[in-house]
Amino acid sequence: MSRMADMTGKPLRLGTRRSALAMAQSGHVAAAVTELTGREVELVEITTYGDTSREHLAQIGGTGVFVSALRDALLEGSVDFAVHSLKDLPTADPEGLSLAAVPLRQDPRDALIARDGLTLGELPAGSRIGTGSPRRAAQLRALGLGHEIVPIRGNVDTRIKFVTSGELDAVVLAKAGLARLGRAEEATEVLDPLQMLPAPGQGALAVECASSDASLVELLGVLDDPGTRGAVLAERMLLAELEAGCSAPVGALADVSAGESDGEEVTELYLRAIVASADGAHSVRLSATGPLDEAASLGRSLAAEMLARGAAGLMGERVP
Numbered sequence: 001m002s003r004m005a006d007m008t009g010k011p012l013r014l015g016t017r018r019s020a021l022a023m024a025q026s027g028h029v030a031a032a033v034t035e036l037t038g039r040e041v042e043l044v045e046i047t048t049y050g051d052t053s054r055e056h057l058a059q060i061g062g063t064g065v066f067v068s069a070l071r072d073a074l075l076e077g078s079v080d081f082a083v084h085s086l087k088d089l090p091t092a093d094p095e096g097l098s099l100a101a102v103p104l105r106q107d108p109r110d111a112l113i114a115r116d117g118l119t120l121g122e123l124p125a126g127s128r129i130g131t132g133s134p135r136r137a138a139q140l141r142a143l144g145l146g147h148e149i150v151p152i153r154g155n156v157d158t159r160i161k162f163v164t165s166g167e168l169d170a171v172v173l174a175k176a177g178l179a180r181l182g183r184a185e186e187a188t189e190v191l192d193p194l195q196m197l198p199a200p201g202q203g204a205l206a207v208e209c210a211s212s213d214a215s216l217v218e219l220l221g222v223l224d225d226p227g228t229r230g231a232v233l234a235e236r237m238l239l240a241e242l243e244a245g246c247s248a249p250v251g252a253l254a255d256v257s258a259g260e261s262d263g264e265e266v267t268e269l270y271l272r273a274i275v276a277s278a279d280g281a282h283s284v285r286l287s288a289t290g291p292l293d294e295a296a297s298l299g300r301s302l303a304a305e306m307l308a309r310g311a312a313g314l315m316g317e318r319v320p
């Protein structure tokens, strides 16, 4: 209590989008900040053009619209910090802002929600599976199970309703998003990364604030998990090196494990990645391991190896 009383009494202002997923993520982080630092946090809704118009537009405009609105608010000082889904952030570091924390990542995998509790393997040929993600579509097509991939858009709730309404047989979503909304048990299968590698950074959060506020950068740093930070750095450096955008059919996942080198304990990353053609007919799939503190070069060198094996040629292809 005395430590808290020493701090400025003003609550920290956490800028957030209004979507259910953003509010849930911000709420979790706000609670963690208060628990670990004793500082109160208030949520400040940031409304953008995308939020006030239709969800469809919000999706077309991409998450970029929201990310920049939150970042503008940070830079002009109308909020103190923001929480993003890390997979929605561009790979370039923003001027004037610091990635103060990458909290421990929960489950990074994709999940299937199918009718009648079915798994992917149980969905018969001709089943209609909805996803708006070229990465998910390409990997589903690569399985060659005869499913029809249907492009859909919308928030998590909207996408699940395609199945409950009977319009589609299944949809694929991030398990972490479902979990944050308290709907993880609606997944009928959590997809093995052997079949479906998640998006770089999937399941991880980014806690961002102005670099000029060094004491806030340090305060928020208590939320940081170095293993997760290294894992997502490797995944995102791979994506950047491939020069692939967030909508490219690229999957990447780095697992963190305790290893040993010359009798010394080291934390290791095991990075797996896929670049697929949109029709799933061709893919380059590779993996590499390396120490956590060389995460960036691990991602870069794996990308270089994938490019050497023709990855660039796959990314521009469209499904006829």
Ligand SMILES: NCc1[nH]cc(CCC(=O)O)c1CC(=O)O
Pocket (backbone or CB within 6 Å): 085, 086, 087, 088, 172, 173, 174, 176, 177, 178, 201, 202, 203, 204, 205
């Ligand atoms: N692109 C939308 C988006 N951004 C982050 C998540 C889920 C949470 C996460 O991956 O951290 C989702 C929904 C989804 O892909 O199903």
